[in-house]
Every structure is written in C-alpha cells, then in structure tokens.
Amino acid sequence: MRPRFNHSADHVDVFSRREVPQVPDCGPSYDRRLTMAPRTNGGLSKSERHRRIVAALGAHATVRISSLAAEFGVSAETVRRDIDELTRRGLVARTYGGAAVTHVGVQPGVEDRDRIAVTERARIGAAAAALVSAGDVIMVDSGSTTSHFARALAARAPQVTVLTNSYTVATILSAVESVRVIMCPGDFYATERGVYGPETTAFLSRFHADLAFIGASALSVEGPSDVETRASWVKRTMVERAERTLLLIDSGKFGKHHLEVVCPLRSLSGIVTDQPPPGELGQAINRAKIQLIVAPTTLK
Numbered sequence: 001m002r003p004r005f006n007h008s009a010d011h012v013d014v015f016s017r018r019e020v021p022q023v024p025d026c027g028p029s030y031d032r033r034l035t036m037a038p039r040t041n042g043g044l045s046k047s048e049r050h051r052r053i054v055a056a057l058g059a060h061a062t063v064r065i066s067s068l069a070a071e072f073g074v075s076a077e078t079v080r081r082d083i084d085e086l087t088r089r090g091l092v093a094r095t096y097g098g099a100a101v102t103h104v105g106v107q108p109g110v111e112d113r114d115r116i117a118v119t120e121r122a123r124i125g126a127a128a129a130a131l132v133s134a135g136d137v138i139m140v141d142s143g144s145t146t147s148h149f150a151r152a153l154a155a156r157a158p159q160v161t162v163l164t165n166s167y168t169v170a171t172i173l174s175a176v177e178s179v180r181v182i183m184c185p186g187d188f189y190a191t192e193r194g195v196y197g198p199e200t201t202a203f204l205s206r207f208h209a210d211l212a213f214i215g216a217s218a219l220s221v222e223g224p225s226d227v228e229t230r231a232s233w234v235k236r237t238m239v240e241r242a243e244r245t246l247l248l249i250d251s252g253k254f255g256k257h258h259l260e261v262v263c264p265l266r267s268l269s270g271i272v273t274d275q276p277p278p279g280e281l282g283q284a285i286n287r288a289k290i291q292l293i294v295a296p297t298t299l300k
Contacts, residue, residue, distance in 0.1 A: 044072050047118075049082050054091055055252050057099065064098040120250045120274040123295035125149040128213060128248050128272045131293075134158045136210045139238040142166035142194030142231070143215035145248045154179070163207055165234050166194045182207075189230075196230035201237045212242035218256035219249050219277070221284040223265040225258040232260045244269035251275035265290070 044052070049072055056063045065083065069076045083099045086092045092099040125148030132138060132153060140146050142165050150169040153160075154176050162173050165184040173179045184203050186195030214235045216224035224247055226232045239245045239262075247268050254277050265284060270291035271277075277285055277292075285292055 044074075046082065049074070049079070050086055050091075051118075053079075053082060053086060053099065057092060062095060062098055062100045066097070068098075120252075120295075121145045121148045122152075123274055123297070124248050124250060124272050126152040127293055127295035128246060129153040129156055131246065131270075131272075132156070132158055132160060132211065134160065137161045137163070137208065139204065139207075139209045139212040139242055140164040140166060140169050141212075141214045141235050141238060142169065142192050143248075145215045145250065146213055147172070149213055149248055163204065163209065165196065165200050165204075168193050192228070192231065194231075194234075196228075196234055201233050204234070204237045204241055207241060209238070209242040210244070212238040212245045213248055214238055214245065214262070215248050216253070216262060217258040218253045219247070219271075219281065220255060220257050221265060221281055222257070222261050223267065224249070224262045225256075226260055226262055227258050229260055232262050235262045239263050239267055246270045246272055248272050251277070254278065254281055 049068075052072070053063060053068060056068070065076050065079045068079045068082075072079065083092060083094055086099070087094040121144060124145055128149045129152035136158070138160060140150065140162060146166065147168045150166075150172040154172050157176050157178050159178040161180045161182065162169070163182045163184065164170050164173075165186060167183075167188075170181050170183045174181045184195055184200045186200035186203075187197040188195050214224070216235070217226045218224070224235075226235065245263075245268050247270070249271065251274050266288045268288075268290050270293060271285065272293045272295065274295050276282060276294055
C-alpha cells in the first residue's frame, strides 16, 4: 500500500504512514510576531525572495515558512522550494517548517555567494573603487564582493598596480590597459576561484602596497572572521603589507561570527558597506576610529 501524503503538512513519516506532529520552536526565531509590514510592492522575484530569506537569517536563528509566505505574498510551497534551493547551495539549513543558519565552519562557494545581495555588493564595490588613486599599488583578495570591486575599478581604469590571489579579479582587470596585474602563485581552489597556501603568502610578503581590499564571511566587535583558514592567512598577509586596509562587507554579515578571526577590528583602516552597523558593532567601530564608508544607494 502506498503512503498517503498530505500536501498541507511540512513532513510525512512514510514508514508509519502518518503525519509527524509539528515540534514547537526553541530559541530565537523569525515568526509571526517578528514579521515586517505586509508586502505592498507587488510580486517579488525569486532572487529577491532568496536575498530576503538569507537576510532574515542574519537577524534570527531560524525562519518559518508560514511567516515568509505571508511576508512575500506567495504560497508556502513556493517558499519551501526557495528554501530547498538555498539549502542545496549551502546558504541555509533546512528545518522542519522553515530554515536555520548554516554552521559557522561552512560556507558556499564564491559562485553561489555571487547570487546573494548583488545590488548591495555592486554599490560597495563602486564606493571602494572611488578610493583608489592613480599610481596606487593595491592588494585584492578573492571573494564575491571584491569581484564587484574589480568590475567597478575596471570601469574607472586608473593607472594602478594590482596584486591578487583571485583569478576573477585578475581576469577582469587584466583587460584594462592601464592596470598592471600581478597574479600570486599557489594552490588553486575552484570553489573560491583563487590561489592559496604558503607560496601565496610568501609571495605577497615581498611587496609593499598602499591599500589592501579584503572581504570576510562576518564582522563582529572582535573583527572580521572567515570560514576558510587558507583565505584568512592570505588576508592577514595583505593587512600586514598594506599601509591601509579596507574591509568590503555587506550589512547581512554584521554581528556574526565564523570559524576564524582574520585580524582585530583595530587593524582595519576603513569599512565599506551598504548600511551603518547597528548597536555594539557600530560603537566599537567608532571607538576604534575606523573610517566608515556607506555606499550611496544609487550607482554612478
């Protein structure tokens, strides 16, 4: 006898052929009491729904399918499919009736990260590119936000020298005649489209730079943190070899912690982001006298 599925339920026990009762949530969650005002801007695209789901998990440990469906003005089944896709891409963890944040030691590849907060990262990249002057020597690490920075810098086409461990950054900027690109050696990792390892950090240590532009998985009062140890070592070396270090990071990463702290907050010269950091993080940045640059809401 084939099990009967109740499509209105979030889960069915196919062995006992009975619906599994819903387990109450524990801990902080994104539920009906925490939802924002009802949607009034028409239907949301799938990419916008995905962005909002990831952003909601930046503020709450879990989100509920029912609350998200009401917020987005779509069916629960649509949100379920959204969460399933985000889970496959490693951006969220599927739970009964919703989704949760992923483990601090896990991060999706750069290709999947490129699809999240695209508008915000483009704004950050453009604002960061405006800080580069002709004649500068800059270091740029591998990441989704630094790729946006490279595109914005290519559009400005200043006469600069760029040292990078990112194949994406090198490819974008090598097409600009006025930009000299020096590519680091090392072990290539396809998921990050960059090179890492002792050869990479030793090579960077031979150079001096005016500016370093780095990204991170998260930012807290401790400083920027990252999932990848090999990436953290490259970032640290760039911080050490540059006169000034600019962290390029979107607001969805504020107040979070990932596996490894890259450097203390005070090691940063500036932070380029899309929104002012709130609360304790904003206060810590102010106390450390770190330049805070909030990208304009419209691209020039």
